[in-house]
Amino acid sequence: MKFFVDTAEVSEIRALAELGMVDGVTTNPSLIAKSGRNMAEVIAEICTVTPGHVSAEVTATDYETMLAEGRFLRGIASNVAVKVPLTEAGLRTCRALSDEGTPVNVTLCFSPTQALLAAKAGATYVSPFVGRLDDLAQDGMQLIADIVQIYRNYPAIRTEVLVASIRHPLHRRRRPSSAPAWPPCRPP
Numbered sequence: 567m568k569f570f571v572d573t574a575e576v577s578e579i580r581a582l583a584e585l586g587m588v589d590g591v592t593t594n595p596s597l598i599a600k601s602g603r604n605m606a607e608v609i610a611e612i613c614t615v616t617p618g619h620v621s622a623e624v625t626a627t628d629y630e631t632m633l634a635e636g637r638f639l640r641g642i643a644s645n646v647a648v649k650v651p652l653t654e655a656g657l658r659t660c661r662a663l664s665d666e667g668t669p670v671n672v673t674l675c676f677s678p679t680q681a682l683l684a685a686k687a688g689a690t691y692v693s694p695f696v697g698r699l700d701d702l703a704q705d706g707m708q709l710i711a712d713i714v715q716i717y718r719n720y721p722a723i724r725t726e727v728l729v730a731s732i733r734h735p736l737h738r739r740r741r742p743s744s745a746p747a748w749p750p751c752r753p754p
Contacts, residue, residue, distance in 0.1 A: 590618035613643035621671040623649035664688025681713040685725040693730040
């Protein structure tokens with residue numbers, strides 16, 4: 567298991583890295599904008615704090631611009647993984663960047679089929695959004711179990727599952743589906 571911190575706050579990343587709790591970082595343009603700093607500078611600084619991958623997200627929605635942004639982001643530091651959305655253009659960008667040797671994190675994954683498409687496109691990571699699924703009364707952690715099972719069925723797949731949109735403690739561990747959500751109340 568790896569721990570990826572989802573922030574652009576360098577002081578938070580540094581503190582967790584000192585504890586040995588950071589295997590990588592995911593960030594996005596919104597998180598970086600909150601810092602009020604230049605995006606490339608923030609990404610470069612984060613990359614010095616952790617030797618693991620730092621996911622830096624493109625903002626474009628079309629293939630050509632996404633590819634250009636991805637190449638720019640990859641040039642910031644050797645441990646940048648380019649984050650692209652799970653769209654047709656994002657999958658095309660994933661394939662192109664992966665073929666060039668760039669690690670890619672495909673984000674906004676909501677189904678096992680989408681996760682399989684990301685893996686087939688060469689994704690280093692796929693980021694399923696469990697919290698958003700739970701918001702829609704679906705079991706986000708079941709999605710993770712399904713993706714992991716599918717990936718295990720195909721040993722050639724090397725894509726790692728990066729669980730995203732973690733919102734509460736039940737997202738941190740998987741309980742058997744037959745287990746109650748809370749321990750039963752017992753009289754004293």
